[in-house]
Amino acid sequence: MIRNSASEMASKLASGEITSVELTQAHLDRIQAVDTDVHAFLYVDTEGALTQAAAVDAKRKSGEKLSPLAGVPLALKDVMTQKGIPTTCGSKILEGWRPPYDSTVVTNLKKNDIVILGKTNMDEFAMGSSTENSAYGPTHNPWDLTRIPGGSGGGSAASLAAFEAPLAIGTDTGGSIRQPAAVTGTVGVKPTYGGVSRFGLVAFSSSLDQAGPCARTVLDAALLHEAIAGHDPKDSTSINAPVPAVVAAAKSGDVKGMKIGVVKELNGDGYQPGVRKRFEESLELLAAAGAEIVEVSAPNFEYALAAYYLIAPSECSSNLARFDAMRYGLRVGDSDGASAESVMNLTREVGFGREVKRRIILGTYALSSGYYDAYYGSAQKVRTLITQDFNKAFEIADVLVSPTCPTTAFKIGEKANDPLAMYLNDIATIPVNMAGIGGMSLPSGVADEDGLPVGFQIMSPVMKDERMYSVGASLEAALLSKWGAPLLSKIPALAGGQ
């Protein structure tokens, strides 16, 4: 039952073949069995999930019309607030904090009767590409427990690959949904910036952060996308326009006549041979399905990583200033005679991890007077240039594609002391955030050299998210018929699993 897709589970729930309580319990059992090894979850809300499931079952029994995913369980990244449920963002500084309010994403999940199983592990404040920066220990990749599950949303992606949940919520600032999806063989979508409300998403970099769906199939991602998206008056940057018809696009999966642009700069040197091979193969499948493959150039992408590492830290240095021990979370050194300033200092010293501190320092420096123009100002100009590159490319192609990551999952600890090598992992995903457009990663097979999953990235223009779902669904179908079974059926069994 837990190996089904979310839409299959939804049909079984709708037909009465299973109940949401049974389905939820099965996932809770699976978490119990395998999560000691995977460590995808920071908090499992057994009681809350079962209560919610029972309520959905009751509604269904009474004949109430329910939303498509009603009763299907989901794992929530620990960066989204959920009323009364611990929300740590993977940081010590928020240990024990229970938000008094729901994020809009959670409100929408509850409105759609999607059952929330618990909160998933992540790099502290979403800063990282491996989930090793979590203050609560790393998450392990279900394909190989000695490897990273990607980051920052490694917990959400791993929970899907380990069949602990059929759906998950991620957030993507520079690739935190798509890169974990790529290295775990799952599907992850970063919607257009402003497509999903950020209210209740604990901010890392406000102008780049975007919540989105994580799933095992393109259609599941589309169903979840429609459930959480839409205008929210509580988020000033939320787009006031109808949600793109992503479910319809995922169902039809038609690419005939579509122009698919291969970004020259996001392929080639620095990309693992097995990654490139799977990418080329996917292009052939899309061409065979009726798409026209063209090459496009985005010359300014080469500056994207550098600009990203000025903008994101700058915003984070300000966003994270509120963690000062005054109103919530950790408080250190509050003894007789200690000044507010020393309590703030000590709490931040103890409460933040190394990577977070590194970025706060970087950002504080980049915003300082005398440096602002050279750093933050220049980075914003690069951002404009990247957006222009995308605009030009979208004049030629309907969607753009690239490998999601240069490599497959690396070993835990391998890059922990080399931040620059770690940052390079996001080289292909970052431009999407810089321009605020949509991006999807779906599995394109495993690399020949290591047998680990490879991700295929599809990028679509602002509020044209349906296009990546069309292309994704088409490719997914072609790959499925080639493989005969979903990629995840090849995943090694976990010790505690059935």
Next chain:
Amino acid sequence: MTLTYDDVVAKYEPVLGLEVHVELNTHSKMFCSCSTIFGAEPNTQTCPVCLALPGALPTVNEKAIESTIKIGLALNCSIAPFSRFARKNYFYPDMPKNFQISQYDEPICVNGYVDVEIETDEGPQTFRIEVERVHMEEDTGKSLHVGGATGRIHGAEYSLLDYNRAGIPLVEIVTKIVPGTGKYAPEVARAYVAELRDILRSLGVSDVKMEQGSLRCDANVSLRLIGSDVLGTRSETKNVNSLRSVERAVRGEMIRHAELLNNGERVVQETRHFQEDTGLTRSGRSKEQAEDYRYFPEPDLVPVAPDAAWIETLRASLPERPSIHRKRLQEQWSVPDKEMSAMINADVLDVVEATVALGADPAKARGWWLGEISRISNEKDVAIKELGISAADVAEIVALVNAGELTDKLARQVVEGVIAGEGKPAEVIAARGIKVVNDDSELMAAIERACAAQPETAQKVRDGHVPAAGALIGAIMKETKGQADAARVRELLLGHLGQGSN
């Protein structure tokens, strides 16, 4: 030795810069829907947004934008078609996010001016104060530092924080530097703040209560030698909570700076706090090492781009400028300059206007508000508008006097009764049994009784010593409990004693 003010202005030219913070009277805060009502229990008017809980996001209060645009238009500013919020980053416990959302290099209103008129040795003179910018920001919470000598955070035993004020919409109005006011600098500063207050009040965008902090002025003062075009070092005086204090603070700082400069010392660039009791300022935070606020555009808020048509609608809805309004009233009422100034200084112009609007004669209305009511206000040390007597009450009393149903003396009793909380004028009259005795036969009887009681005095009057009648009139008025019309009593009495008008 201390310098006199005349010594200071003989040698130095003051240069002013005034920053006024105005709390808008919107029902909800700048970036969330919490209430803004003053004086609630601490921390009851808060929510995830204004407490800066993780994940909470600001959204802009449209009403605050509208109010700010109105202010900009009233101050002759241009309204930017595109402006942005920015974050001003610094750590302080009463600022929940540890940054303040403000506006920095792209404010909503720029380049305006306010003309203020003051009395000079050469008669009334107008000074133009140029406004550099008007921008929106949010207020901080309030800290109360307990223990320690100074009420400051350093040395305090503990601090209490109230976030009710955190996020209240503030508008900051910043002037360009104001040179050329010479010895009138303190008066010009005061007149500017007063004019701003009147404009803001006429717009209905703020309570403009300086004593409650809904209008706060920071006065920047520097001195330079007369004839020099190099600016001196400025000090910035905060906590100036009344119009009078604005004037005192500027004058006090001018003298303090001049003393330092004359002694060859340096003026320190710093924030100073005005002390209401002494009229002096004390040193606050040094601004020598400019704090780096790391401003950058607020990424959580989209830019403000007001529609041009909307701006024109707001412009068309602006009320008459207070200075023009005053001139018009002065002409309509034919009030001498001195009386006009008296009304403005006593802050009664609006109630007088309201009283006149309800039918009272302008001179009578003015007389009541500047006379008896002001007297009671001084006596009780309660602001005129807090006394509990309204324009309608005064208009009613004036009408009763005109109709002969009250004498001036009785009317004063009615005013006193209304202020004492005995009700509306009619209720006071009924409860106190106040009525004019205008029955001549009743008065004649009283006159005869008075003459019988004081035959010698009556005789003096008969003999032509008219002033002696005062004692008789007093007795009659006393007998009739002041309810008689004294003029009529006098007329009847003199007639009775053979001294009728001739």
